[in-house]
Amino acid sequence: MKETEIVFIPSPGIGHLLSTVEMAKLLFNRDERLSITVLIMKLPNDSTPTSSASASAYGSDTSRIRFVHLPTPTQVDSELPKSVMHFFCDFIHSHKTHVRDVVADITRSHSVRLAGVVVDMFCTTMIDVANEFGVPSFVFFTSGASFLGLMFHLQSLQDNQNQDITEFHDSDAELLVPTFTNPIPAKLLPSVVLDKGGSCTLFLAIFRKFRETKGILVNTFAELESHAIKSLSTLSSDGDDNIPPIYPVEPILNIKEGGGGGEVTHNNQEQYDAIMSWLDDQPPSSVVFLCFGSMGSFGDNQVKEIAHALESSGHRFLWSLRRPPPKGSMDLPHDYSNPEDVLPEGFLERTVGKGMGKVIGWAPQAAVLSHSAVGGFVSHCGWNSTLESIWCGVPVATWPLYAEQQMNAFELVRELGLAVELKLDYRRDFFWSSDEVGLLRAEEIESGIRQVMMDGEIRKKLPSQADAAGFLFIRSIWDGSWPLVLINCFKKLKLTA
Structure with missing residues (x-):
């Protein structure tokens, strides 16, 4: 039987990387045929030891996971850009050739079968690479389900109702969004969607790209965001909004190693x-x-x-x-x-x-x-x-x-x-x-x-902390955890051995 490979592409930054690593660890621990490749991008001027942080999350068990550090493209300007959003999108896109090379190497292998690509919420340009090689893509959304629903709502307002979202800047308006039970004051919207310099268009394009995937893995759990998850699932099942299936994947936390970018190393x-x-x-x-x-x-x-x-x-x-x-x-x-x-x-x-x-x-x-x-x-x-x-x-x-x-x-x-x-x-x-x-x-x-x-x-x-510790223990010994949902999804696509 061929081993099944999944490629994870996190955004640069310790918070996104550690969440991705923890999710990958939960996934491959549930199926011995599964191996993981994590592609790491490093921002210019970033001195965070992302590689050691990744390795520490796994200890010595690295036999079925590998980290590929992508070279930083020389054409990327590390000076202050027109906007953070413009810089970030250009930076991610500039790695596309390197990602394509890694995926090509995997598909040429006779010992593994590439089952799919899981991209971070900011790396949706890499969905094109998955499409080129005929493998399914999934999004790992590192925020909550309520916010995901808000962004789909704003993207729909822009695309379907021709509404200029940036007009909400300095507005006293309140928005009715399906994934929230209370009206949302426009003054709380992220700065990026209120920016008239083009950042709003770039950001909403990310969520438009979500609709091309086979599913969205959301770092949340039903007990916390039951209303938002039900709302998104309803939109997904209706099919009118072309929203892929939503998979709440429990709270993906790096509690053991310190979490929140606070991983413990020999240096600290x-x-x-x-x-x-x-x-x-x-x-x-x-x-x-x-x-x-x-x-x-x-x-x-x-x-x-x-x-x-x-x-x-x-x-x-x-x-x-x-x-x-x-x-x-x-x-x-x-x-x-x-x-x-x-x-x-x-x-x-x-x-x-x-x-x-x-x-x-x-x-x-x-x-x-x-x-x-x-x-x-x-x-x-x-x-x-x-x-x-x-x-x-x-x-x-x-x-x-x-x-x-x-x-x-x-x-x-x-x-x-x-x-x-x-x-x-x-x-x-x-x-x-x-x-x-x-x-x-x-x-x-x-x-x-x-x-x-x-x-x-x-x-x-x-x-209570006792409740959390108990749930962590149960999750560690229970074979029915959420990763089987994703594995079964790959199996339905007939891409696993």
Whole structure:
């Protein structure tokens, strides 16, 4: 019998890569005939050790998975582009030849049979490569089902009703979207769909391309987004909207390795040990954790407002504080060499020095959220962070920054009642500048911290950490997990041995 091969193509960036790796691991662990190839693209100026992060997610068991690092095309300009969306689309597209070469090598092999290609939500241009070789393609959508439905809705408004989506910019309109039970304020739409410079057209074209695939794997689960999943499934079964079958694939989390871009390596083991040791000394549910993702950072004035809020709140805190990249740079945030340079004078002595808090840079986010000492999470509401907070049973105070995070915050607060609103419509553009945008005052931040640490109703709705651990164990021993759905889908297409 020939071994079956599936090619995964994640977007560059640690969050997308780790989610893809975790999903691939769950899949091939369910069928011994299955092998996986993961194609890795690396952004210019990205110093994140994506290769070591990928390998660490698998430990020593790499016999049936391989990572192919695609060369960065020399024609890609690493300088600040017309827009982030234009740069990203051009960057992904420039790898098409390299992807085609890898797929061609696999199809020429006599020992494996290529069953399909699974592309990240931003890599839909690679669907053309799958079509060239006559193999099915699937999309791995790393956000939630509600947001997926919103984007299909906006794309339909543009294509079928000739509506200019960018006209919602600065609008007080509210949208009725099938995957949401509440009207959506237009001011919460992602910046990219409100951009009049062409980014909106590029972004919606991605979702138009989704319709060419055999299915969409969504990083969610029915208990969380039952309304959205039912709505999408109805649209898919009706056939009128040409939406492929939707497969909720459970929360794909990298809990074991730290998650959220916080994977533990030999380079940061000492930091990890110091963080966990400090948490071990804190009472249960007493610490508020502030962390804003691999691309989240603030300017000096906002940092000072956060510091004042933490000090005034009186709550213990663990604060992941990152330095913004230089103005106009496409670099990612980094740790401060000396946090005192940006914090209010005497803040560390009055708080950290008295055992009230700890200021860190890099954070093993999932490991922190899993700790019994953590009772609240001030978050940017990236989807991975959203799933991790729910999984670990930690209430969230919403502080979205960019991408679809405003919509994730809206879903948590208004749709699900699983978070408190610190701010829903805060937004800033990454890669553009480190200037202050929509400064949040200390009083607002302090109020959000107090609410998230004291709201017992939200805490009752969230699973306990024991519930999460139990489900993780059951999933690890249950052969009926979701990956069989995808394997059976390949079998129906008569592409497996």
